[in-house]
Amino acid sequence: MTAPLLEVHDLNVDIPMPHARLHAVRGISLSIGGGEAVGLVGESGSGKSLTLRALLGLLPRPARIASGTILIDGQDVTGLPAHRLRHLLTDTMSMVFQDSLTALNPVMRVGDQIAEGPRRKLGRSRAAAHATAVELMAKVGIPDPERRYAHYPHELSGGMRQRICIAIALSTEPRLILADEPTTALDVTIQARVLDVLGRLRREEHVGLLLVSHDLAVVGQTCSRLYVMYAGKVVESGQLVDLVTEPRHPYTFSLLRSVPDPDRRVDRLLSIPGQPPDLSTTVVGCSFAPRCPFVVDACREREPELLDIGGRDSACLRIDTAEHWTDMVAAEGVR
Amino acid sequence: MTAMALDPLEPAEESSVVVRSSRGRWNATLISGLVLFGLIVLAAVCAPLLTSYDPIVQNLGQAFLAPGSPGHLLGTDSFGRDVLARLLYGGRTDLEVGVFAVVSPFVIGSVVGLVAGWFGGWLDTIIGRIVDIVIAFPFLVLVIALVFAMGPGTTSIYTAITLVGWVAYCRIVRGQVLVAKEQEYAMAARASGLPTWRILLRHLLPNVILQAFVYSMSDIVLTLLAIVTLGFLGLGVPPPNPDWGTMIQDGQQFILTKWYLTTIPGIAVVLVGIALALIADGIVDRTNR
Amino acid sequence: MRYVVYILRRLVSLIPVLLGISLIVFFLIRLIPGDPAATLLGTHATPTAIRELRDQLGLNRPLWSQYLTFLGRLIHGNLGFSYFYDVSVTSLIGTSLPVTLWLLVAGVVCTIVIAVPLAVLAAARRGGIADNIIRAVPVAGLGLPVFWVGIMLILIFGLKLHWVPVAGFGNSFPQHVRSIILPGITIALTLAPILIRSLRASMIEVLGSDFIVTAQAKGISTARVVLGHALRNAAISSVTVLGVNIAYLTGSTLVVERVYSLPGIGQQMINSILSRDFPTVQGITLVFAILVVIVNLLTDVTHAALDPRVKLA
Numbered sequence: 009m010t011a012p013l014l015e016v017h018d019l020n021v022d023i024p025m026p027h028a029r030l031h032a033v034r035g036i037s038l039s040i041g042g043g044e045a046v047g048l049v050g051e052s053g054s055g056k057s058l059t060l061r062a063l064l065g066l067l068p069r070p071a072r073i074a075s076g077t078i079l080i081d082g083q084d085v086t087g088l089p090a091h092r093l094r095h096l097l098t099d100t101m102s103m104v105f106q107d108s109l110t111a112l113n114p115v116m117r118v119g120d121q122i123a124e125g126p127r128r129k130l131g132r133s134r135a136a137a138h139a140t141a142v143e144l145m146a147k148v149g150i151p152d153p154e155r156r157y158a159h160y161p162h163e164l165s166g167g168m169r170q171r172i173c174i175a176i177a178l179s180t181e182p183r184l185i186l187a188d189e190p191t192t193a194l195d196v197t198i199q200a201r202v203l204d205v206l207g208r209l210r211r212e213e214h215v216g217l218l219l220v221s222h223d224l225a226v227v228g229q230t231c232s233r234l235y236v237m238y239a240g241k242v243v244e245s246g247q248l249v250d251l252v253t254e255p256r257h258p259y260t261f262s263l264l265r266s267v268p269d270p271d272r273r274v275d276r277l278l279s280i281p282g283q284p285p286d287l288s289t290t291v292v293g294c295s296f297a298p299r300c301p302f303v304v305d306a307c308r309e310r311e312p313e314l315l316d317i318g319g320r321d322s323a324c325l326r327i328d329t330a331e332h333w334t335d336m337v338a339a340e341g342v343r
Numbered sequence: 344m345t346a347m348a349l350d351p352l353e354p355a356e357e358s359s360v361v362v363r364s365s366r367g368r369w370n371a372t373l374i375s376g377l378v379l380f381g382l383i384v385l386a387a388v389c390a391p392l393l394t395s396y397d398p399i400v401q402n403l404g405q406a407f408l409a410p411g412s413p414g415h416l417l418g419t420d421s422f423g424r425d426v427l428a429r430l431l432y433g434g435r436t437d438l439e440v441g442v443f444a445v446v447s448p449f450v451i452g453s454v455v456g457l458v459a460g461w462f463g464g465w466l467d468t469i470i471g472r473i474v475d476i477v478i479a480f481p482f483l484v485l486v487i488a489l490v491f492a493m494g495p496g497t498t499s500i501y502t503a504i505t506l507v508g509w510v511a512y513c514r515i516v517r518g519q520v521l522v523a524k525e526q527e528y529a530m531a532a533r534a535s536g537l538p539t540w541r542i543l544l545r546h547l548l549p550n551v552i553l554q555a556f557v558y559s560m561s562d563i564v565l566t567l568l569a570i571v572t573l574g575f576l577g578l579g580v581p582p583p584n585p586d587w588g589t590m591i592q593d594g595q596q597f598i599l600t601k602w603y604l605t606t607i608p609g610i611a612v613v614l615v616g617i618a619l620a621l622i623a624d625g626i627v628d629r630t631n632r
Numbered sequence: 633m634r635y636v637v638y639i640l641r642r643l644v645s646l647i648p649v650l651l652g653i654s655l656i657v658f659f660l661i662r663l664i665p666g667d668p669a670a671t672l673l674g675t676h677a678t679p680t681a682i683r684e685l686r687d688q689l690g691l692n693r694p695l696w697s698q699y700l701t702f703l704g705r706l707i708h709g710n711l712g713f714s715y716f717y718d719v720s721v722t723s724l725i726g727t728s729l730p731v732t733l734w735l736l737v738a739g740v741v742c743t744i745v746i747a748v749p750l751a752v753l754a755a756a757r758r759g760g761i762a763d764n765i766i767r768a769v770p771v772a773g774l775g776l777p778v779f780w781v782g783i784m785l786i787l788i789f790g791l792k793l794h795w796v797p798v799a800g801f802g803n804s805f806p807q808h809v810r811s812i813i814l815p816g817i818t819i820a821l822t823l824a825p826i827l828i829r830s831l832r833a834s835m836i837e838v839l840g841s842d843f844i845v846t847a848q849a850k851g852i853s854t855a856r857v858v859l860g861h862a863l864r865n866a867a868i869s870s871v872t873v874l875g876v877n878i879a880y881l882t883g884s885t886l887v888v889e890r891v892y893s894l895p896g897i898g899q900q901m902i903n904s905i906l907s908r909d910f911p912t913v914q915g916i917t918l919v920f921a922i923l924v925v926i927v928n929l930l931t932d933v934t935h936a937a938l939d940p941r942v943k944l945a
Binding site: 061064066068094095098099102103105107110111112113114115116121124125128129160162173176177179180 | 840841842843845846847848849850851852853856861864865868938939940941
């Protein structure tokens with residue numbers, strides 16, 4: 009069995025600030041195989057975006073990787089000097105950002121921005137790079153790509169721009185695309201189209217996808233496997249189907265309940281009460297305890313480890329009660 | 344010469360020059376600037392105490408003494424006048440005019456800007472046009488032309504600088520007012536039915552004046568430069584009153600051998616410039632904590 | 633083609649400003665106490681000459697009528713007659729303006745050559761030693777008297793080292809270039825600090841943008857990211873700052889030309905002031921203002937050319 013494309017072990021990302029040190033990513037581990045579509049779900053502030061940036065070696069100042077290992081094709085790359093590391097990482101992966109307007113150079117034609125990767129990194133000639141760009145634009149579903157090549161970002165709609173960003177991500181022939189909330193800024197119909205493009209590309213080009221989102225619906229549409237993050241940690245992971253039908257962590261459970269389901273009649277929309285914890289302090293016990301509907305005293309004393317519960321992982325002391333969670337919540341009324 | 348006039352100051356998450364201590368009311372930049380400026384002003388004000396020489400009286404027998412000669416720390420010029428004395432007394436003249444010449448452009452420009460920004464409409468358009476016209480003339484050219492027209496002397500200098508210099512303040516304050524107008528406190532004041540002049544003076548002014556004040560620091564330098572330049576061209580404070588500009592001009596002919604006659608006054612000007620730039624930066628750092 | 637239309641539109645909107653400039657210049661002479669005609673004639677003022685000139689200028693007519701005459705003559709390119717030099721002001725300006733233009737171009741070129749690398753370096757290595765040193769430059773540079781800098785440069789490079797001529801403009805193209813280097817650098821030393829400060833700030837802001845990360849994620853070299861992506865964007869706002877300051881700095885040509893004995897309009901203006909040749913002073917003041925207006929227009933056009941988001945309509 010070949011090594012997974014990307015492996016991350018115990019990654020820690022710190023942000024030293026003047027008044028405190030934010031421990032934003034607290035020892036997470038991931039694994040993605042070639043051609044897989046994996047989702048990374050969590051609220052804002054859960055550390056998911058920083059994880060992506062760390063994977064490319066592009067953490068914004070002053071954030072930095074405090075510890076952890078990153079393996080590409082089974083090879084440990086963490087020790088490499090920054091320059092080489094970034095070179096290697098960008099060979100394998102590329103990224104799509106949430107805000108396509110700020111992610112694009114406003115004074116450069118969109119076609120040129122797509123062609124830049126092939127031209128500069130892959131060493132193609134100007135004409136060949138141009139042709140590649142047009143080809144990619146067609147692949148991501150942009151009509152009339154030859155003409156659109158010369159347009160500037162502000163002249164395109166949000167959905168088009170996001171597709172340009174995807175084309176840019178594809179231009180360096182990556183094996184894995186990291187997508188950070190790629191559809192959050194788009195409205196629902198466009199969202200569906202962009203996700204469609206991503207899905208199609210994955211199947212046709214065999215490019216892997218690591219999709220970060222706070223929106224379960226988005227992740228549900230594209231990914232087969234899921235990691236759920238809370239307060240800088242992975243609290244549950246496994247096959248999408250399993251997580252959605254039988255969540256084994258209260259956070260996942262609460263997330264699912266807060267998504268309005270047209271088939272299920274509810275008296276009111278539930279949201280998860282409370283706030284995510286302050287990442288500058290070390291939390292004693294489980295970070296989700298203050299907001300957890302199933303919390304017991306033990307949860308506040310010991311931090312639950314991420315345990316393999318048969319093909320999937322969960323970090324909760326109350327896993328054994330998981331089958332009854334729906335009933336427990338209904339019995340307690342609104343919680 | 345009034346470069347810097349309208350360029351936005353540095354974004355302030357920066358810490359101060361060289362020393363990373365921009366937090367707090369008194370940061371290193373502000374302090375060093377104030378100290379330097381204070382020393383210079385002190386030296387100029389205390390000129391009679393610091394030197395017993397008369398900066399004007401000629402003493403040809405003592406001409407061209409090198410710096411470090413007994414009794415003459417910085418030497419003497421072509422007329423035997425002590426350079427240090429001329430430097431100090433010249434500083435008096437230049438600094439005095441430099442600082443005070445900024446006051447009326449500041450006041451007039453700010454008031455006009457306040458009014459233009461607040462009332463808007465045709466008043467703003469007209470004032471805007473006038474500003475455009477005045478700004479079309481290079482600062483120095485217009486000042487020189489005006490001084491020329493009005494005759495040499497300190498009054499002409501003050502008048503010329505006022506006539507030309509108010510526009511920068513007008514623009515700055517107007518810009519600030521346009522922003523402040525939309526703020527809640529301004530709208531609240533308007534709604535409360537207070538008389539307009541009261542709103543402008545008591546509520547708006549304190550909030551919009553900061554940028555203008557910071558600019559005035561660099562404006563003092565620019566005005567100083569203008570005065571020194573006028574002196575250099577022979578259009579400034581009439582001789583034999585000492586002035587850094589005329590000192591530089593006088594020393595020019597002897598540049599090969601007595602280069603210090605020209606260099607020293609120039610360094611004095613540069614020092615004042617550094618001091619005021621530090622103060623301006625310090626204020627910016629402080630307000631943007 | 634769009635640019636031509638843009639420029640024409642701008643020129644049209646500038647008409648009020650141009651009129652205002654002419655108004656100020658018109659009134660300049662009337663600030664001087666005494667008879668304007670006598671002032672204009674200077675030492676050539678005889679009662680007959682004065683009477684003739686008064687007729688010619690229509691000084692006996694109401695002020696607005698005088699202004700219209702003045703304006704009329706201006707439009708025909710008639711800037712008056714220099715009684716001191718015994719030639720038309722227009723021809724005086726015609727011979728000296730090119731020198732000043734050389735100086736301005738040299739100044740801008742030197743400024744860009746000095747300021748851009750320093751600003752980019754400071755921004756790219758922010759917080760480092762280079763950055764701190766470079767940041768100190770604008771602080772020291774604010775108070776540099778242009779003419780003093782010129783004298784110091786002449787002292788070092790001209791008189792002590794004999795690298796460049798210290799006066800005059802020369803008679804041939806190569807001589808022109810040699811003569812204009814030091815003056816250009818002099819101007820640059822006063823203009824560069826401002827550009828450094830502004831460009832560095834823009835670069836830092838741009839370097840924090842998302843599209844820089846996108847560019848980096850493509851795996852292209854850091855140099856290309858900094859120069860091709862960051863600088864191209866940062867330059868846009870700095871062009872405006874540079875343009876505004878060039879406009880202001882055209883005034884410093886006065887002293888630079890004096891210090892370096894360059895026969896440009898600045899030098900001419902000072903000579904005319906010292907010889908009380910008022911028509912020339914008036915004419916040159918006007919030309920300076922027009923120069924500034926043109927520089928501002930060029931700045932706007934350059935800005936529009938660099939930034940595709942600017943609507944030329």
